[in-house]
Amino acid sequence: MELAKLLKEDRKIVYTYGMNVNSTEKLETLLEDVEVVIGPIPFSRDGLNVNSKFVESKILIKDLLEKIKGKILIAGNISEDVKKLAENYNIQVIDVMNSEKLAVLNTIATSEGTIELMIANTDTIIFESNVLILGFGRVAKTLANRLKGLVKSITCASRENDELAWIEVYGYEKMNLNDLVKCQESKKYLKNYDVIINTIPSMILDAEKLQYVNKEALLIDLASNLGGIDKEEAKKQGLKLIHALGLPGKVAPKSSAKFIKDMIYEII
Numbered sequence: 001m002e003l004a005k006l007l008k009e010d011r012k013i014v015y016t017y018g019m020n021v022n023s024t025e026k027l028e029t030l031l032e033d034v035e036v037v038i039g040p041i042p043f044s045r046d047g048l049n050v051n052s053k054f055v056e057s058k059i060l061i062k063d064l065l066e067k068i069k070g071k072i073l074i075a076g077n078i079s080e081d082v083k084k085l086a087e088n089y090n091i092q093v094i095d096v097m098n099s100e101k102l103a104v105l106n107t108i109a110t111s112e113g114t115i116e117l118m119i120a121n122t123d124t125i126i127f128e129s130n131v132l133i134l135g136f137g138r139v140a141k142t143l144a145n146r147l148k149g150l151v152k153s154i155t156c157a158s159r160e161n162d163e164l165a166w167i168e169v170y171g172y173e174k175m176n177l178n179d180l181v182k183c184q185e186s187k188k189y190l191k192n193y194d195v196i197i198n199t200i201p202s203m204i205l206d207a208e209k210l211q212y213v214n215k216e217a218l219l220i221d222l223a224s225n226l227g228g229i230d231k232e233e234a235k236k237q238g239l240k241l242i243h244a245l246g247l248p249g250k251v252a253p254k255s256s257a258k259f260i261k262d263m264i265y266e267i268i
């Protein structure tokens with residue numbers, strides 16, 4: 001919705017579909033007069049339907065592609081299967097999440113949203129917290145930078161040699177992911193962290209590792225798809241876990257929309 005507002009402010013002709021539960025527009029009619037179709041992020045959650053929570057009837061991806069033959073489709077996290085299918089309809093597909101610039105800018109809102117979750121879901125001031133960040137990619141780098149001065153200590157964990165080197169260069173405590181459940185007498189032992197934040201989109205804290213986590217700790221999973229923390233096991237063990245997806249759009253919708261708008265202009 002914010003993106004549509006910004007485009008209209010730039011005097012672009014914009015049609016919207018499925019932006020609210022009371023929507024009465026006909027998708028087929030709207031698509032007749034457009035050259036560019038901007039879809040959601042992620043484009044789909046199940047691989048079959050377009051991600052459209054405000055539309056009562058599902059929008060099949062195949063049906064949508066048939067209706068926008070020869071046009072431009074811009075969305076986020078578009079699967080390779082959808083891209084291949086779009087080729088059959090002569091559709092130019094642009095995945096905004098492949099933009100390094102957008103990805104880096106979005107880490108700012110993700111970091112601010114994560115800090116907001118930490119403040120809202122802990123019983124003590126975060127200044128007293130020992131924080132463990134799993135991974136040291138774009139999100140982790142920005143988050144660790146934002147947390148400096150706000151928390152008691154920051155440890156970053158990776159198994160990549162280059163990331164471990166950068167963790168040391170930036171001055172954070174360093175841990176190898178292979179050592180998560182080792183060194184039980186060390187200050188880097190899992191039970192010593194008040195907040196654990198995962199940024200890696202593969203299983204890191206499984207059932208076996210979760211048993212070593214402080215039962216009072218706050219777990220925040222920022223990774224896409226299934227995340228990197230076993231949700232079912234965390235629930236069984238009574239751990240507080242938040243799987244925080246799509247933070248940029250929730251925390252700073254106007255800023256996120258502006259980033260996407262600027263990128264769309266650069267492309268087309």
